[in-house]
Amino acid sequence: MRIAVIGAGALGGLFATLFARAGHDLTITAREVARSLIRENGIRLTGGYGDAQCRVLVREILTETPDLTLICTKAQDAAAAIAENAELLDGSPVIVVQNGLDGVRIAQDLLPNSECFGLLTLIAAHYIGPGRVRVTTAASSYLGRGNGKADAATQHWQAVLDEAFPTFAAEDFVGAQWTKLVVNMLNALPAITGLSVQAIIADAPLRRILTESMQETVQVGMARHVTFGSLQGMSDRSLRVFARLPVALGQTLPLRMGAKMGPVANLGSTLQSIKRAHLTEIDHLNGAVVRQAELAGRRAPVNALLTALVHEVEISREFLKPAQVMARFDQLTATSR
Ligand SMILES: NC(=O)C1=CN([C@@H]2O[C@H](COP(=O)(O)OP(=O)(O)OC[C@H]3O[C@@H](n4cnc5c(N)ncnc54)[C@H](OP(=O)(O)O)[C@@H]3O)[C@@H](O)[C@H]2O)C=CC1
Ligand SMILES: CC(C)(CO)C(=O)C(=O)O
Incomplete structure (x- = not known):
């Protein structure tokens, strides 16, 4: 599957590496200087999920529509990061990996034709430097959207994520x-x-x-x-x-x-x-x-x-x-x- 990750920080680097290790084709967007360093050296993961190294395509912004995209910026940067890629992303599934209450709503407003989900994670990831991440606590993540039971689309993507890292489908995502x-x-x-x-x-x-x-x-x-x-x-x-x-x-x-x-x-x-x-x-x-x-x-x-x-x-x-x-x-x- 072609998976894109927007934001090459702690969680972006972590999830890109875990998806690549599970056999997916990864593209990551990053700003300079990180972009050049990741292009040269790939992403190196240490700590809780074992050591891993992956080569990924690195772009300033996306150049093709992926099968799945994870937004991995801090909350205050998410709207701009989504907007920069909205033309290609709108209509394709997006998972917002973010703390706070607003991430999924903001993505859905900017991408009205996409199915937008949120991922809550209890993993602790440390950004050592561009393309270098250490997991200090390996833990579970929870995928969902809205208030009700996990719907079929949530369950589908939960299974995809779970092959790469432990993920549950969250009931009542807003409450979670x-x-x-x-x-x-x-x-x-x-x-x-x-x-x-x-x-x-x-x-x-x-x-x-x-x-x-x-x-x-x-x-x-x-x-x-x-x-x-x-x-x-x-x-x-x-x-x-x-x-x-x-x-x-x-x-x-x-x-x-x-x-x-x-x-x-x-x-x-x-x-x-x-x-x-x-x-x-x-x-x-x-x-x-x-x-x-x-x-x-x-x-x-x-x-x-x-x-x-x-x-x-x-x-x-x-x-x-x-x-x-x-x-x-x-x-x-x-x-x-
Ligand atoms: N780290 C953790 O252990 C955990 C984090 N979270 C949550 O996950 C979310 C992400 O956190 P975390 O990974 O730590 O954050 P980081 O700050 O490590 O990473 C965010 C990355 O997004 C990049 N970015 C910002 N704007 C853009 C843009 N427009 N295009 C491309 N890249 C962009 C930043 O680049 P640049 O460096 O160039 O500014 C940065 O590298 C947050 O909401 C956080 O609260 C949740 C659980 C655990
Ligand atoms: C769970 C915790 C506290 C992990 O570090 C986190 O969400 C964060 O650092 O933002």
Whole structure:
């Protein structure tokens, strides 16, 4: 099958290599300098899925319509990346590999004749450099669209993906996106402090903020009448119970997530953007929780502060020490909560 991947970063490089290893013909789009380096050296994968090296066609934009396309950019870049390729893509199936709530809708608006799906993945992939990816956690991915049961087209593409890497068909994909949003509360504190996800979880005061941000996300989802989809052992029922627990008890959720992630340091995709001096997609993660809270007529102060702190670090390019982060949250407690 001819498969295209738009965006040669951590997940784009990973999935291109895994599809190539499964026997598909791959084309990847990348910007310079990555384009030249990948053309010269291919893509090299290490870590959780074993070592692999693949040769792929590399383009600035697509030059022919593939049988399947994966959009693997950060959320803020997706619309432009799809628009650049829309003429060839519209009418062919597209899978948006993205955190946040909006990816599939944006793709479907730009590609009205395509069948658009979303892929949520619990894999952690580290971008070492152009064409170099290390998987720090191998885990499952979930394919779907809309609110209902997985339809026949979803099941068809799930089987194609599953031959290359473990993939399930998600029931109630929109609800599963919300559950992944809870998981993605793991991203902000590493981006603010420069610490790995595991180091944040191991630090009791930071773990408390992390837990509060997760509880706030579930509470906002509940206020928006969301039914959380099942993902990695979490369900609508378990998350609703979690949202009402005292923080001290709620901490078992991030602790369990850390245990599943394993010992290899995971920076999270948001800290990786900071380290590459890129803008982050924080407005689509914690920022999305703040917007959803506003739509429900509520506030989400923990997520609002985390979003603001990530933006501060994007600008200052200096990480905050855990004590500085705690001081900012203490101020929040003293003033507006
Ligand atoms: N990394 C991870 O472990 C995980 C990531 N995710 C999610 O997956 C999505 C992708 O993340 P990730 O792979 O980490 O992101 P990366 O930043 O590593 O990769 C995105 C790539 O897209 C490229 N890009 C941006 N715009 C275009 C364009 N118009 N045309 C071609 N390429 C473009 C960027 O190129 P350039 O470098 O030139 O800017 C970059 O290399 C995000 O939503 C993330 O949250 C989800 C689970 C795990
Ligand atoms: C699941 C997790 C936290 C894996 O790193 C992720 O989605 C990300 O980094 O964006």
